[in-house]
Each structure stands twice: as structure tokens, then as C-alpha cells.
Amino acid sequence: MNKFMSNIFLSSLIHFVVCVIFHQLAIAQSFTLDQCGVRNIWTASSPEFDPIQLTDYTEDDGQPIGNLNFTADGMIIVYVRGSNPNSLGEYANPTSDPDGAEQAIWAICSDGSQHWKLACGSAPVLSIKDRIILYSSSGQIFEVNITHSDTIGYQTNEAKQLFKIRGRNAHPRWSPQGDRVAFVSERGDHSFIGIYDYKSHTVRWLAPGVDWDRFPVWSPDGKHLAFIRTPGLKMREPINITSAYPFSIWIAETATGEARELWRSSGNDGGFAQYYPDETLYWTMNNRILFYSEHKEWMHIFSISPDGGTPVDLTPGKSEAEHSAVSSDGTVLFYSSNEGDLDRRHIWKTSTLEGKSFQLSKGQGIETHPVVLADGKYVAYRAATVNYPPSITIQSIDGGESKNIFPKNWPKKFPYQDLVVPQQVILKAADGLEIHCQLFLPKDARPGDRRAALIFMHGGPIRQMLLGWHYLGYYANAYAMNQYLANQGYVVLSVNFRSGIGYGRDFRLAENQGPRGASEYQDIIAAGLYLRQRKEVEPERIGLWGGSYGGYLTALGLARDSDLFKAGVDFHGVHDWSFRATEFSPGGGWGLQGEQLLNLAYRSSPVADLTYWTSPILFIHGDDDRNVLFQQTTDLVQRLRERKVHVEVLIFPDEVHGFYRYLNWLRAYQATAEFFDNFLM
Numbered sequence: 001m002n003k004f005m006s007n008i009f010l011s012s013l014i015h016f017v018v019c020v021i022f023h024q025l026a027i028a029q030s031f032t033l034d035q036c037g038v039r040n041i042w043t044a045s046s047p048e049f050d051p052i053q054l055t056d057y058t059e060d061d062g063q064p065i066g067n068l069n070f071t072a073d074g075m076i077i078v079y080v081r082g083s084n085p086n087s088l089g090e091y092a093n094p095t096s097d098p099d100g101a102e103q104a105i106w107a108i109c110s111d112g113s114q115h116w117k118l119a120c121g122s123a124p125v126l127s128i129k130d131r132i133i134l135y136s137s138s139g140q141i142f143e144v145n146i147t148h149s150d151t152i153g154y155q156t157n158e159a160k161q162l163f164k165i166r167g168r169n170a171h172p173r174w175s176p177q178g179d180r181v182a183f184v185s186e187r188g189d190h191s192f193i194g195i196y197d198y199k200s201h202t203v204r205w206l207a208p209g210v211d212w213d214r215f216p217v218w219s220p221d222g223k224h225l226a227f228i229r230t231p232g233l234k235m236r237e238p239i240n241i242t243s244a245y246p247f248s249i250w251i252a253e254t255a256t257g258e259a260r261e262l263w264r265s266s267g268n269d270g271g272f273a274q275y276y277p278d279e280t281l282y283w284t285m286n287n288r289i290l291f292y293s294e295h296k297e298w299m300h301i302f303s304i305s306p307d308g309g310t311p312v313d314l315t316p317g318k319s320e321a322e323h324s325a326v327s328s329d330g331t332v333l334f335y336s337s338n339e340g341d342l343d344r345r346h347i348w349k350t351s352t353l354e355g356k357s358f359q360l361s362k363g364q365g366i367e368t369h370p371v372v373l374a375d376g377k378y379v380a381y382r383a384a385t386v387n388y389p390p391s392i393t394i395q396s397i398d399g400g401e402s403k404n405i406f407p408k409n410w411p412k413k414f415p416y417q418d419l420v421v422p423q424q425v426i427l428k429a430a431d432g433l434e435i436h437c438q439l440f441l442p443k444d445a446r447p448g449d450r451r452a453a454l455i456f457m458h459g460g461p462i463r464q465m466l467l468g469w470h471y472l473g474y475y476a477n478a479y480a481m482n483q484y485l486a487n488q489g490y491v492v493l494s495v496n497f498r499s500g501i502g503y504g505r506d507f508r509l510a511e512n513q514g515p516r517g518a519s520e521y522q523d524i525i526a527a528g529l530y531l532r533q534r535k536e537v538e539p540e541r542i543g544l545w546g547g548s549y550g551g552y553l554t555a556l557g558l559a560r561d562s563d564l565f566k567a568g569v570d571f572h573g574v575h576d577w578s579f580r581a582t583e584f585s586p587g588g589g590w591g592l593q594g595e596q597l598l599n600l601a602y603r604s605s606p607v608a609d610l611t612y613w614t615s616p617i618l619f620i621h622g623d624d625d626r627n628v629l630f631q632q633t634t635d636l637v638q639r640l641r642e643r644k645v646h647v648e649v650l651i652f653p654d655e656v657h658g659f660y661r662y663l664n665w666l667r668a669y670q671a672t673a674e675f676f677d678n679f680l681m
Contacts, residue, residue, distance in 0.1 A: 037662020039065045049405040062094035062660030086626045094655045119159045129178040139168035175222045182216040190232040206252035207259030217283040238587025244268040269295040284330030288352045294505045314355045325370045334370040343467045366468040384469035387416040419483045429522045438494040440486035447535035452680040453491040459548030464502035465494045474658045497523040515577035515601035528564045541680045547571030555606035562615040567679040569618045569672045572628045575636040577601035616646035618675040620668050622655025
């Protein structure tokens with residue numbers, strides 16, 4: 001195995017950081033560094049924040065760690081280990097362990113002295129007073145309590161179902177007093193917000209209707225609850241992630257269940273901004289309601305009084321607000337944004353009453369996921385650069401120098417000095433739309449080299465590649481792979497095609513995208529033509545690679561333009577939109593129904609143009625994929641074999657969409673490099 005590839009991926013796995021939680025001045029996080037994909041939890045405490053490994057998992061077994069939380073007293077860390085089940089109720093088991101796999105909630109003392117399993121389930125929510133934990137399992141909410149004695153130590157009582165109510169009940173939220181629990185009850189075509197009262201053992205519904213009521217948040221005094229309402233589903237109406245719809249914010253009195261509409265969007269502005277952020281809605285301690293919305297064309301965070309009035313845009317400008325956190329007193333909002341720097345992310349802060357922002361993190365890096373420390377003096381966030389994957393950084397809320405606290409030292413064999421600085425390239429598609437790209441040009445590239453070139457396309461499509469190491473694990477891998485390919489002599493162009501994020505709502509909701517005409521494919525053609533005219537590139541040696549939606553565009557490029565694109569690697573791509581619409585879920589997530597639209601979806605798919613496909617391709621897929629049916633690959637491979645197209649496959653039994661095992665990522669990228677070396681070099 002190439003040493004550069006081994007080293008860059010071995011050390012880049014810090015992107016497996018799942019969460020950072022601060023209690024007082026302690027930090028807990030799941031983290032993988034130089035351990036061949038082994039996930040563990042680490043802690044770091046003030047004032048030095050020296051990292052200490054807490055758990056002792058030793059195998060690359062592909063079991064994710066997430067949902068980290070401290071108990072109120074800071075003595076115990078609760079977390080989830082294992083994946084969510086697939087549609088058949090099966091948990092991801094990418095090592096094909098004969099004993100199977102599970103998803104379980106675990107607890108470990110913050111000093112590492114005791115470690116035990118609490119229950120099978122997910123999404124633990126801890127009481128703000130006691131060691132009572134609510135969690136979800138099989139569509140219901142359960143409770144488990146941690147007790148302590150001097151002789152035995154910590155113990156867990158037997159889990160019990162909190163209440164027995166129709167629907168899929170989840171997303172519990174403790175009241176500020178800890179005596180009630182708000183939750184969401186999904187009923188298929190609508191959902192309710194309920195409040196369970198411990199003392200009276202009753203459930204009260206808040207303004208039940210025929211809509212989707214979600215994202216409940218309590219007022220500081222516990223007398224009111226805010227939530228977001230969107231329209232319920234019409235008869236046989238499929239879900240469409242590329243559509244938008246009205247949304248409104250409601251406030252209910254918790255004592256009576258009566259509710260009133262606080263604010264309504266002016267048009268069809270709901271959707272993406274209500275499900276993409278980690279925290280969609282806040283009710284701050286200084287009595288402001290904060291919410292995400294795109295009603296001003298970009299995803300911004302707004303502030304409104306519970307008494308009503310005009311919302312204040314806290315993050316104005318032609319930029320997106322993404323990850324966010326609020327100070328404990330509710331007066332300051334911290335958020336990541338691409339304001340003034342569209343192809344990066346930085347940390348900003350602003351008053352929750354106004355909209356005067358201050359950029360906290362400076363420089364040319366990628367800074368995301370702010371978290372405010374409990375003392376209110378510092379904010380922590382994930383910071384990456386061109387050369388280094390995300391690490392944990394701390395900075396005063398007033399600005400000043402930032403301090404990298406975890407990891408404090410990277411492995412010596414990490415080849416940071418061999419990485420290139422990606423260049424911003426802005427292309428124009430055939431219809432005039434501007435498309436942002438990142439060019440990875442080998443350090444020794446010179447005009448006249450006649451090098452092979454590659455185009456990378458992200459998935460989603462609601463994603464954006466950046467001018468630095470990405471904050472999401474899947475795309476941190478992709479960034480590392482693009483760096484590797486550049487190191488091996490390829491000219492690589494990463495394309496942020498229309499339908500992605502970062503450039504406003506109109507860009508994301510571009511007309512005729514995907515199954516409705518594949519309008520984004522013209523952006524890939526523009527990228528190919530751009531590479532053809534670069535003096536470092538051999539025009540007859542341009543290839544494509546990408547995953548998921550990027551896999552779809554890879555296959556589409558080879559099907560439609562094998563004369564331009566000479567080889568491709570397709571990670572778990574969609575190859576037949578009409579098949580996805582009828583087999584994956586009603587409408588396939590893109591609202592596909594009706595003969596006319598299904599015919600258009602088919603014509604927008606790679607399978608519709610196999611007559612012109614001559615270029616070789618490598619398919620890489622895990623057969624427990626929960627995002628793209630494995631049969632999308634099974635079907636297309638058989639069709640191409642019948643047409644005598646050169647096809648190679650790399651299949652991972654029991655692996656999911658975004659591979660859980662480090663070893664499988666390494667094998668996939670090694671196969672990708674070897675394939676391109678064989679057909680383009």
C-alpha cells in the first residue's frame with residue numbers, strides 16, 4: 001500500500017469526532033487518531049485541557065459513537081454506541097460479526113472508574129436535576145435511572161416505558177423544572193406535540209391539528225412551549241426534499257394546551273432550514289425565540305419576541321448560517337457561516353437582540369460547531385486548515401488568540417507538508433450560472449505536462465466542498481483522497497454543482513435538477529471543458545469520481561459523454577431515478593409520482609443512455625446501504641456487462657452508505673487510485 005495514502009488516512013480520522021459537550025470546564029468527545037479506525041471517548045479539563053482517553057475500545061469494528069452528554073453533576077458521561085436500525089430492524093454489522101450488533105446506551109464515569117451499559121436504544125436525554133435518562137426505542141420513550149451507593153457504586157434501575165400512547169413518540173425535552181417532558185408523536189401524515197406530567201401521570205396535547213408539529217422548546221419559566229408547524233400530507237402526497245412549503249412558529253400555554261401563531265413565513269419558505277440545522281429552534285434565557293429560515297433567500301437565524309413583532313435578522317447578508325450555539329444567559333449567538341468567504345466556514349458571534357455580527361475566528365481555515373463553555377468566557381469549536389483535519393480549538397468569546405487543545409500534537413508521519421493549497425475556480429455553465437470549484441494542482445505541475453485529470457462530485461446533493469479540510473467525516477475522507485490524487489500527479493477539480501448548499505436558496509432549488517432533467521450535469525460538462533483547456537492536462541485523460549449523488553453524476557457522465565470522460569469510480573450512486581421512486585420509498589424522497597414525471601426521471605438517469613457508454617467504471621458499494629438501494633448497482637452492472645463495457649466492482653458485505661470501517665474506506669480509496677492508474681495514467 002502506498003505510504004502516503006496510509007499516512008494521510010490513518011491520521012485524518014479525527015473527523016470521527018461526534019460531539020463536544022462542556023460541563024463546567026470539562027470536555028468529552030469521541031475521537032479517532034492514529035488508531036486504525038478505533039473509536040474512543042476522550043476528555044480534557046481546565047485549565048490545561050490535556051487529553052485523556054476514557055474508553056478502551058481496541059477494534060475497527062465500525063460501531064459509531066455519538067450522543068455524548070454529561071449528567072447534571074458532571075460525574076457521568078452517557079453515550080450511544082452502534083447504528084440506527086435499517087428498514088428491516090437490523091443494526092449495522094460491517095465486520096459480519098457472528099454475534100451480531102446492537103445499538104445501546106452506555107455510561108462511563110468521567111474519571112473512568114466505572115463503565116456499564118444502561119439500555120438498548122438511542123437519543124438519550126438527561127434530566128437537568130437528577131440522573132434520570134429518557135431515550136427512544138422502537139418508536140417509544142423509555143426511562144432509566146442511575147443510582148449510587150458507597151458499597152456498590154453506580155447502578156441502573158430496570159428501564160420502563162414512560163407512557164403508552166399511539167404513534168411513534170420521540171424527541172423528549174425536559175421542562176426547566178424537570179417535572180414534565182415535551183415530546184413529538186408522529187402519526188404518519190401529521191404529528192402532535194404532547195406534554196407528559198410526572199406528578200399527574202397525564203399527557204396533554206398542544207393545539208392538536210392536521211399539520212406537522214415539531215421541534216418543541218420550553219420557555220425559561222416552563223409556562224409556555226414553542227414549536228414549528230408545517231402542513232400535513234395530502235392524500236398519496238410523497239415527500240420532496242427539493243420542494244418548499246409554508247411554516248409557522250406557534251406558542252402554547254403548557255397548563256391549558258391552547259396555542260397561538262407567533263409568526264408565519266411569507267411564502268413557501270419551509271423545509272431545508274427546518275431540518276438541516278442541529279438546533280432548529282431556541283427559546284433563550286433572555287426570552288427571545290431564535291429560528292432558522294430562508295425567507296430572505298439565504299439560510300439565516302432570526303430573533304423574535306414571544307409577544308410577537310417583526311423578526312430581527314441576526315445573520316444578514318448573502319451567506320449561510322449553519323452550526324450555532326447560544327450563551328447560557330441567552331444574550332449571545334455563536335454560529336458558523338461563509339459570510340464574506342463563500343467557500344469556507346468561520347465562527348461569528350452576535351447579540352440575540354440585534355444583528356451586528358463579529359467574526360471570532362480569523363484566517364483561511366474551516367471553523368464549525370461552536371460550543372460555549374459553562375463559565376461563559378470561552379467558546380470551543382472544530383477548526384481545520386488546508387493541511388490538517390478538524391481539531392478542537394478554544395477561544396475567548398471576546399476574540400483574541402485561539403488555542404488548539406485536542407489533539408495537541410499530530411503524528412509525525414502525517415504528511416501535512418506534502419499537501420497542496422486548493423485554488424478557488426469559478427466556472428460558468430452553458431446557461432450562465434456561476435459554479436464554484438476547488439482545483440488541486442500538483443506542486444510540480446507545469447504547462448505542457450499533459451497530465452491525467454479527475455473531477456470530484458460531492459453527494460447529497462445538499463452539500464458543499466470547501467477550500468480546506470471538510471467538517472463532515474464522509475467529505476473529510478473525500479478531501480484527503482483529492483489531496484492524495486494530486487500528490488500522485490493528477491489534476492483534480494472538485495465541483496460544487498447546482499443543488500448544493502452555500503450559495504443561497506435559488507442555487508439549492510435550481511430548476512430541473514436531478515430526476516427532473518439533470519440540469520446540474522451541465523456544470524460537470526463545464527468542469528470537463530475547463531480541464532480540457534488547461535495546459536497541464538491531457539484532454540483525452542479526464543475521469544470522474546464521486547459518491548451517492550456524486551456517484552449518480554459519475555455514471556451519468558460516462559453514459560452521456562464517454563468521449564469526454566474516459567473512466568469513472570462510482571461510490572453507491574443512484575442510476576435509475578424511476579426505480580428509486582417506486583422501490584426505495586414513495587416518491588424516492590424527490591416527490592416523484594405520475595407517469596409523466598416518472599418517465600422524465602428515467603430519462604434523467606444513467607440507465608437511459610447506455611448506448612453511448614464505452615468508458616470503464618469501478619462500482620463501490622456496501623450491501624446494507626440505507627440511503628441508496630444496493631440494487632441500483634446490481635442492476636446497472638448487469639446492464640453494462642451485457643453491453644461488454646469494462647466493469648469492476650468492490651463490494652463490502654454488511655457495510656452501510658457512508659462506510660463505518662476505516663479499513664473499508666482505505667480499501668475503497670486504494671482501489672480507486674489503482675483503477676485510475678490503470679485507465680488514465
